[in-house]
Amino acid sequence: SQQHYLMTFGYLPQSDFEIGNLRTEEELINAIKEMQTFAGIPATGKIDEKTLKLMHTPRCGLPDVDKSFGGDRTRPKRYLLQGQRWPRTALTWTITNFTKDLAEEDVRNQLGRALSIWAKESKLTFTYIPTYAVKNAENEADIVVSFHKGYHEDGYPFDGEGAILAHAFFPGTGRGGDAHFDDEERWKGKRIDGTEGTMSLFAVAAHEFGHSLGLSHSSVDTALMYPWYRGFSDNTPLPTDDKYGIQQLYGRNEDSPDVDTLPTFRTRIPPSGVLTTTTTSTTAAPRVDTNDVGLPTLPPGRPDLCDTVYDAVAVIREELYVFRGPYFWRKGKQGIYSETPTEITRFWYGLPENTTHIDAIYERLDQRIVIFVGKQYWVFKDNSQEPGYPKSLTALWLPKDLERIDAAMVWGHNSKTYFFSGTMYWRYDEDAGHVELDYPRDMSTWQGIPYHIDAATQFTDGKTYFFKDKSYYEFDDLRFRAKNRGVPYLSAPFWLGCPTRAEMPKLQSVPQNLNEDDGDDWAVDNPGGRRYVAGGASLPRLLSSSWPHSAAVVVVVSIGLVTSTAAGFV
Ligand SMILES: [Ca+2]
């Protein structure tokens, strides 16, 4: 059924089904919209023709999003380190169970070529261990390939010809890294029955091995890690999105040219449905050390995650982006991607190389991303600049003498775009392409929000936030004034998972030489119920953040709200 499909691929939570909850119409519509957005087809919220066609396209069995993530304390506490990547680059693989439909040497050959497209662009190497030499495959090879029909003892049954083609497990011991193929597909190649076959084993394997190496599904429809099958031929170079993904994890092959764009609108941390499986079947997780694969380190002088002013803040594809100087941090549903910030110009290709900072950024309702620097602005589709930019602020009908804007956001309360600068703000008409005529107005209209703000955004919790210095204000959209009587909160603990001042003494009492491979002894719960890890000399890190797991739904709902007295007034 449609609900089953949405659940299988992570768009509806499994738990509701298990405890027999009825789904609301709204929940279903939002799940459909989320899938349509991921697939890059119009987000109508209805099972229309395009959606039906998509749902009938054969695909990978792994979920696209992870709805089960949240405050679940029964989950192993190690998931942030577990399964992201192998702790080494020289990997081994073997095949334990061939399909009867293809010649064995053809299977080996197709799979070998699928691995080599990843090896070509990264530091990874793959050594084949012949099947006859393997006594206990799980202990002797990192990636174990096998063909199965229907149920095959891993909780992810296959389904006959078509629909689900294959699945793979993220890096780890035991089943980690293994790839399973549906033996009821008619795989192409040297078929014993002499027919053509319908599915490319090479193409599907290339995708599955992406999971074996630690990559999740990508919503970039040209990517190999896009979940729906579209074929992929040998002589096509690895798409940029996948190339960046693999190089982020393992560093690039010295022989391969540098990636020019860094388009990762993907969830980098694997869906936990499969991760949990590898976790429970193993006791010792691989120790992930950021230096063992020679990843580049950034020059000194980069901002301190827990002690900085923000230049701009935005929610893009439901993930949080925080900008400071030439860098930004990114936080997804499972937490912050890396405490080391990324260079802006290596992510949004087309900004001048010498960009020292940005002033403001927001995601338009059509998902284009708009970036402001000084008197100019750029528009991006994903990571690539749209032609015709930069343009001058005057193209938006902003005044000629305006030096910069402080912040930009789409206000969820009325889905209108707002620009803030100094003591003034404008409402922008996206359809007309200019600011509305009776603006600017005085910032004091936004009661309790100071002049000269640094940033503003509507977060995935549906609430509006303003930033100034190292603090933030939460805005009450209905009463139209700042909460907490206009007293700001410290930004770093709430937004980037840093400890609060009150929490620091407790964390400092944690022994410094904790053994991270020793179990849970390094997790610390503070009285506020938030959980930190502290290991060795690293910064204490928030594990279970305040990021709401149902956030995606909130955004869609609140954008739908158009009428209210406050909204009419601003
Ligand atoms: Ca199938």
Ligand SMILES: [Ca+2]
């Ligand atoms: Ca700013």
Ligand SMILES: [Zn+2]
């Ligand atoms: Zn997949």
Ligand SMILES: [Zn+2]
């Ligand atoms: Zn399986």
